[in-house]
Amino acid sequence: MTTFLRDTVTVFRREFTPAWREPVGLMFEMGQPLLFLFLFGALLDGAVGASWQWFVPGILVMMCLTGPMAAGYYVLMELVGGSMERMMVTPLNRTAMLVGRTMKEMAVLFAQAVLIIVLALPLGFELHWTGVVAGLALLIVFGVGLGALSFVLAVKSAPDGTLFYTVTQVLLFPMLLLSGVLLPLDSGPDWLRVAGGLNPITYIVDAERALFSGQVLGLPVLYGAATAVAVAALGLFLGNRTLRRGV
Amino acid sequence: MIHTRGLTRVFSLKKKQTVEAVRGIDLDVEPGQLVAFLGPNGAGKSTTLRMLTTLLPPTSGTATVAGRDVARDPAGVRARIGYVGQRNSAGENFRVGDELVTQGRCYGLTSAEARRRAGEMLELLDLGPLAARKPGTLSGGQRRRLDIALGLVHRPGLLFLDEPSTGLDPKSRAEIWSHILRLRETYGTTLFLTTHYLEEADSMAERVIIIDDGRIIAVGTAEQLKNDLAGDRVTLTTHTAQDAGRAAALLGGAAEGVTVRLRAASATAALPEHLRTLEAAGVKVATAETVRPTLDDVFLTLTGRSLSDDDLPA
Known part of the structure; x- marks a missing residue:
């Protein structure tokens, strides 16, 4: 366990150092969700009567999807380049390789979340401490699973990466829309709601919205937590298996 | 340091086809x-x-590397x-120094120790001024030195190098080799390397292992292999094709025009003998030349194919 933690820190520090040395890229990463929040959020506010309580967690889930996917892209680059192979020959803990990378994305997500919440407060966002902390914890579990899945996808797509780009482009966007991250599904036709019900991201989004409204105990949170844990377990299982079989 | 018995790797392709890439290697x-x-x-x-190097689990057989079983x-x-490895070990987004510390x-x-070692490696491989640069800005030779530095940070007793000098210009190749040899002198590291530069294997390695079609076909010092399996080449020319034919018949060689080619375990010993034989038979020899065999000749003798024809960098 101690080597796992040490190795996770090693991987995290490696991934985080370039962002630390050149924070400009980090600032751009922050910029996009802010644009969404203010331009799209302002629009929604009038259109469907959705509150900031509804919109802020949606944005966070969306960022939680894009971060780990970006991590997969870097894995692909490192697989093609040879640096992944070099790390694979070191005794570095394999799970730490998966978790450390996602933790970097989660650190960015955390900073983004704080920024968004601080900026949304004057607009009428109510802060429920317990809910927000639990919500972020849930996103971290979910993100670790997604990061690991993205890692597996990158390994399977190497060296040309076609599979990776196809899945992330073709699959991710519909899944994002079908989860009701940006627009509520309630007003949509039946087939859309059924499709949404089959989408695991929907449960995460619902749980986050409940938590950000201060409803810590309840079915949406339970379903969301179960989904996040399932995704994390599946991701880590497949990720470890992929690493064991050799890349 | 390395002991393998019956080491085998089978890759499965589509439609249930399999390829045996390595077939029962004993090393x-x-x-x-x-x-x-x-x-x-x-x-x-x-x-x-x-x-x-544990990157790929064997299908069957055993391998003990540095005293531990790979499986x-x-x-x-x-x-x-x-x-x-064959490719670049350092990630493109990271500074040279940071990658060494990582x-x-x-x-x-x-x-603290990782930073100290990183500094040591930068020094050892003449990379000091490049610590704050990213790999993309380095020359081919500098990148290769960085790869070696990354392989040495923890001072391993055994270092594997996959084509360490491929794709480098002759000057950088010589530099890489001087670093590799110095390393050996300093730390006594066991080195196991693949190369497709035959002359490098010939001049640098104490032992050469030749693999073909997944099997080891020869093991020994370059000298042993050349003496036992190839022999020196002797080339004679005569003034007439008729003389060449007679010479080939007398010495057991092959004639082509006025040129006679034959092989001998030791050309320097065989040549005076051959010349006396030919003089006694009245065959006039115009020129005589002897060439030491190369590892390519060894491979040619063993397989009937030349190594240099198809062994271009991938």
Whole structure:
């Protein structure tokens, strides 16, 4: 366990150092969700009567999807380049390789979340401490699973990466829309709601919205937590298996 | 340092087809040796190396590397070996110095120790001024030195190098080799490397292992292999084709125009003898030349194919 933690820190520090040395890229990463929040959020506010309580967690889930996917892209680059192979020959803990990378994305997500919440407060966002902390914890579990899945996808797509780009482009966007991250599904036709019900991201989004409204105990949170844990377990299982079989 | 028995790797392709990339290899490498692993593309060099470095689990057979079994204790093997792959070891987004520190930490060194070792490696491989640069800005030779530095941070007793000098200009190749040899003198590292530069294997390696079609076909010093398997080449020319024919018949060679080609275990000893035989028979010899065989001749004798024809960098 101690080597796992040490190795996770090693991987995290490696991934985080370039962002630390050149924070400009980090600032751009922050910029996009802010644009969404203010331009799209302002629009929604009038259109469907959705509150900031509804919109802020949606944005966070969306960022939680894009971060780990970006991590997969870097894995692909490192697989093609040879640096992944070099790390694979070191005794570095394999799970730490998966978790450390996602933790970097989660650190960015955390900073983004704080920024968004601080900026949304004057607009009428109510802060429920317990809910927000639990919500972020849930996103971290979910993100670790997604990061690991993205890692597996990158390994399977190497060296040309076609599979990776196809899945992330073709699959991710519909899944994002079908989860009701940006627009509520309630007003949509039946087939859309059924499709949404089959989408695991929907449960995460619902749980986050409940938590950000201060409803810590309840079915949406339970379903969301179960989904996040399932995704994390599946991701880590497949990720470890992929690493064991050799890349 | 390395002992394998019946090491085999089978890859399964689509439609239930399988390819046996490595077929039951027995290898023994003693500590401190510099071993060159030679063979054409697709012979199983890289697959073998990937199994020995725990990157790929063997399908069957056993391999003990640095005292640990690759299948039962891969982490134990990893902690004791260094590896310099064919491609670039450093990530493009990271500074040279940062990657070296990370590499030390991957081997469980403390931050302070990892930084100290990184500095040491930068010094050892003449990379000092490049610590704050990214790999993309380095020359081919500098990148290769960085790869070697990354493989050495934890001072392994055994270092695997996959084509360490491929794609470099002659000056950089010579530099890389001087670093590799110095390293050996300083730390007594056992070196196991693949190369397709035959002359490198010939001049640098103490032992040459030749692999073809997944099997080891020859093991020995370059000198042994050349003497036992190829022999020196002797080329004579005569004034007339008729004389060449007679000379070939007398000495057991092959004639082509006025040229006669034959092989001898030791040309320097055989040539005076041959010349006396020919003089006694009244054959006039115009020129005589002897050439030491190359490892390519060894491969040609063993397989009927030339190594240099198809063994271009992948």
